[in-house]
Each structure stands twice: as C-alpha cells, then as structure tokens.
Amino acid sequence: MAVQQSWEQRMKAASAPKPIERKKSFFREWGDAILFAVVAATLIRWATFEAYTIPTPSMEDSLLVGDYLFVSKLHYGPRTPQTPLQIPLTHQTLWGTGLKSYSDAIQLPSYRLPGFSEVKSGDVVVFNVPFESQHPADLRTNYIKRCVAVAGDVLEIKDTQVFINGKPMANPPQSQNRYFLQVPQPNDDLKKAFQQQGVTNFNRPDGQPEPLYGMQEPTFMIDATPATADFFRKQPYVKAVVQDKATPGQAEPDVFPNNPDYPQSTPQPINNWNKDNYGPLQLPKKGQTVQLTPQNTPIYQKIIMRYEHNEGVTMVNGVLTQNGQPLKSYTFKQNYYFMMGDNRHDSLDSRYWGFVPEDHIVGKAVLIWMSVDPYADFFHKVRWSRLFNTIH
Secondary structure, eight states, X not given: OOOOOXXXXXXXXXXXXXXXXXXXXXXXXXXXXXHHHHHHHHHHHHHTEEEEEOOSGGGTTTSOTTEEEEEESTTTOOBOOSOOOBOTTOSSBOXXXXXXXXXXXXXXXXXXXXXXXXXXXXXXXXXXXXXXOSSOGGGSOEEEEEEEEOTTOEEEEETTEEEETTEEOOOOTTOBEEEEEEOSSOOHHHHHHHHHHTOOOTTSTTOOOOOOTTOSSOEEEEEEOHHHHHHHHTOTTOOEEEEOOOOTTOOOTTSTTTSTTTTTSOOOOOSOOBTTBEEEEEOOOTTOEEEOOTTTHHHHHXXXXXXXXXXXXXXXXXXXXXXXXXXXEEEOSSOEEEEEOSBTTSOOOHHHHOOEEGXXXXXEEEEEEEEBOTTSOGGGOBOGGGTTEXXX
C-alpha cells in the first residue's frame, strides 16, 4: 500500500535546492561540435556524395582539368569499408604529408548496399584503379573514366570506333582524338587560335603547344575534338591536319592482354591488337564459367590471382594452378567493366590494364559544381559556364 506524503512534506520537497548542472567548458562544447561534424561528414561522404577534382586531361573535353565534381554513391550503392582502421576524411595519406592515414592490419569483406541504378555503358564512373598493389582495394587511387562495356558485353574497337555487341557506340560529343597539325611557320594567329579553342599542352607550365622536334616543317601534336580539328583545317595559316591512328594489325605490346599483369608483367604479344584496333573481347560476368586455355589465360589470370581473393593460386610456366593442381575452368565471382577516357590517345585505361572489378566501383559522376582554369589569368580563372552542369 502506497504511503501518501503530507502537505508539509510536499512543500519541503518542492522548496529543496536542485542539483546544479555543470556547464560544459568552451573546449568541451567545441570538441563535441567538431566530433559531430566529423562523424556526419564521414557518413555523408561514405553513403551519399563525395567531392572530387579532375587532375589530368584523360577525359577532355567532356571533363576538363580543374573541374570539381560531385560523385554519387547512391546510384550504384555505397560499399561497406574494407579498411576500417583509417583516419576520417582521408584517403591514402594525412593531409599535406606522405604519412599513411590507415592501417591494413584489419581487412574486412566488402559488401555493396542497394543502389537505384546499375553501371551502364556510357556512364562516367569513379573507381579504385585495380592494378595498384601498395594499397587495399578501397584505398587505391581514384580514377574517372567512361564505362564503355559492362559484364557480358563483347567489346571491339575498329579504326578508333568502339563497337559493343557488334553495334557502334555513340561517341561522347566532346571526346578528343590526337592530330598532327602542320603549318608553314608558327605565328600569332595560330597561338591565339590555340587559346580560343582550348588546345593545351599539359606538359608545359604555361600550357602552350610547341612544335615537335625533328620534323621537316613545323608540326604540332594536339588533342582536340573533331569540331576543333575541322576549325583548324579551314584556317589559311594551317597546311594540314592529320588524325593520328594506329594501323590495323600492327601489334602494340603494352595493351592488355599483351601486358597481362600491368605493371608487374613483361609485355609478351599474343595478338595484333592496338589502342585503335582492339578485340573482340568479352567481359566476364558473375556466374559465368570459362574453360582455361593457354590462349585465354592472360585475359583471366589477374582476375583469378588478384581480384577474386582465391587462395593458393599461382602461375607456373604459363599455367594457372591452385594448390599445385592446374586450373582447367573458372567461374567468376563478380561482374567486370571496361573503362576508357574520352581523350582516347591520352588516357591510361582498360586498354592497357584490363578489367575493372565491380567491388572497385566508387560511384557515378553527376555534377560539376566548380571549374577552375589552371592556365587562365586571375579575372578568367573560373569557368562560369561549367558551374552546376550535369555530367553526361
């Protein structure tokens, strides 16, 4: 039976002094705020969007050096961390230093949460470059390229034109090719045209193209869109504009799979493919089983030895073995993709190092939120016309 308090007891309890709450110190309040901000930023960066910048011209003119992008993790689904022991908001090193920002003492299986899209041919994709071995998979260097073929597709390149399953793929409107531009002599009109057309030599601090050495007449090697090449053909101070193309049937030893385990392997030409005439090559698909032969082993050896975490797999005299026994067939555990830069002759891409595994996909590039021209003067530094452009 509950005992009721008297009126005097209730008044006494009401008038009793309450415990004084200690106010947080200035540093405690700021510490809590910073901790909350770091946790929130880390979650947003992991699960929704992340900012990137374009440092190289491999995607010109679709994406320019100095573009700042938002990349969506929601499209393909965010990955669970493989390397949990990492300082938040870092990638490979601490800011402004060469010190590692992570420990690979613990490596976890990586899973992908559901997204609302799959990787499609034509998507501009950010991924961890698969050929690096000095970092865990989720902390390898981020590359951005255009996906030209997905798992199960048959890819072929004929005279620079990409074909997927026998049909020509639409070329990105701002994709570039390499041209040789011959002039009777360099002049101010040519220099001004280079600036107006956005033709840049990224190997020079001032970005100015310069003639090639050893040519009988002044010749510039430029990367340009077909429209820019047509512009120069019409100029009276230009003698000729010739597109640079590799000859069909002329093998290039550095293309995949002639260099099957780039950069660890030594090129050993097994076919007559080159960067402009390539394939046909079928992309591996999850659940697909292939019979291994001496001819196709270079295509699949990196997948089996490195990307799919198989135990006891080695290469012995050109034959893949597992626990000492030759592998006669293999079933793929995940999907694979083929990535190419829109600047086709200035891009280190799948033509040279092979497939991109599905677990290396980071996200889809969706928006340019800032663009800065590294060679412009202060008053023309920002490319205002590119701000908040969606990426196609």
